[in-house]
Amino acid sequence: MESLNGRRPTVIDVAKRAGVSKSTAARVLSDAPNISDSAREQVLLAAKALGYTRNELAVSMRSGRSGMLGLVLPDIANPFWGEVARGAQDRAADAGVSILIFSSNWSAEKERMHLSTMMQARVDGAIINPVADQLGDLERFGLPCIMIGSSAERFPDSASIGSDIAQGVALGMDYLRSKGHLRPALIVGQRTRLARARFLRAVHEHCIKHDIDPVTLPVEDADYTTEGGALAMRRLLVRHEGGHLCVFAANDLMALGAMGAVRETGLHCPQDVSILGFDGIQAGAFAWPGLTTIEKPARQIGAEAVAQLLKRDVEAAQGSRIYLPCTLTERGSIADLRRKSMRDSVASGERR
Known part of the structure; x- marks a missing residue:
């Protein structure tokens, strides 16, 4: 690299070394069209030899773009x-x-x-x-x-x-329905957040479509954090009257927090409580069991x-x-109640 007594090389230095005009050097260095191959090669070789780099601030001031x-x-x-x-x-x-x-x-x-x-x-x-x-x-x-x-x-x-929230929520509700969970409890965001309203609206539309009264679904508000999900899950467990509990959380952090709260009480996921998340963050893959979730295209x-x-x-x-559409990532946090019901029916018939 050629020394210029410590100063930064300029377009003029490049032009002199390449043996071309300043305007030609400037056009090559800005990747302008209609430059001969020989001139372009000379200028680029000269710029490399001098260690020339563009002054982006000066370029942005001239072009009006940063x-x-x-x-x-x-x-x-x-x-x-x-x-x-x-x-x-x-x-x-x-x-x-x-x-x-x-x-x-x-x-x-x-x-x-x-x-x-x-x-x-x-x-x-x-x-x-x-x-x-x-x-x-x-x-x-x-x-x-x-x-x-x-x-x-x-x-x-x-x-x-x-994300297409309506499509994603419907995808989640349809999946839960296919596993025998017709009335999941919901962990949603704070009342001040528009995302909460969108999520609940999509759940409401799904319930009406399948002749389910949406009022029958337990709802707990929470912060969109693991701590918020854990607190909401504890409240749901207090309210729960027995049997298998299914929870659809409005984001994965809340779902992961809910899974932790289930473990704290001595219950197990998915044997006692099924949990579905919404987001698709990588942490869900490392939970135990892995978190089944509706993945947004982040x-x-x-x-x-x-x-x-x-x-x-x-x-x-x-x-x-x-x-942009959401997708289902199926792991191990949802129990298949219909399969369990079928096994129980078979076992009952064998006993008779």
Whole structure:
């Protein structure tokens, strides 16, 4: 690598070494078209020899683009949101774009602070699971934005991407029904959270479809955490009047917490209590028994949100929502009551 007395090499240095004009060197280094192969090769060899790297700040100031996107998540400690971030980061990296990741921790004040930081960083677009009802400067300055998560429904005029919650809940309820669990107890989020309403609405629709009164399903509110799930599970066990108990939790962290509470009381899953989760985080695979869950396409949500921003057609997509389907991941936390009932019937007949 050629020394320039400690200073950073410039486009002019590259042009001189390659024997071309400054404009030609600049066009090659910005990957512009219509450059002869020989000139391109000369410039690239000169840049490598000098150790030249682009001044991205200067480039962004000239182009009006920073080459960065912002991602604001509600809780990066929740593995589901970590997967969303991974999908967004991978897709951004494929496109040569950087992504700034923030966690609001469900705080509207922190969200405002992060949005302000993104504006100062001059990001080219933002992906947000909104906590606040208004996004202030982001809306006022017209920054391209994609909403994700259940909270996106509060912004009907914005483009958004998320899981198909209605389809996922129906998938879970159908699965439980196939195993003989017609009236599962529900562990859902706090009453202030839109995700809770969406989950319960989907359960209600499924019950009506199958001629079941949704009021007969026990419901416990909880934080979307393992601690919240454990507390809700203890309350359900106190209320339970005997027999096999089935629980459908609105996220996997609550489901895992519920499994822990079952063990604490000396009961067993799935022999005494069946538990179904919702999210598909990897921790469910390492629980004992493994957690059966409805898996949301977390990485796909993050990747698709970045892809939509990179298309630069967010304005044309205003008000549109992309619903990505959920899938069932079957492990060992659900008892098959119908098979058990059949075995009991056979055994009873043999005794007679």
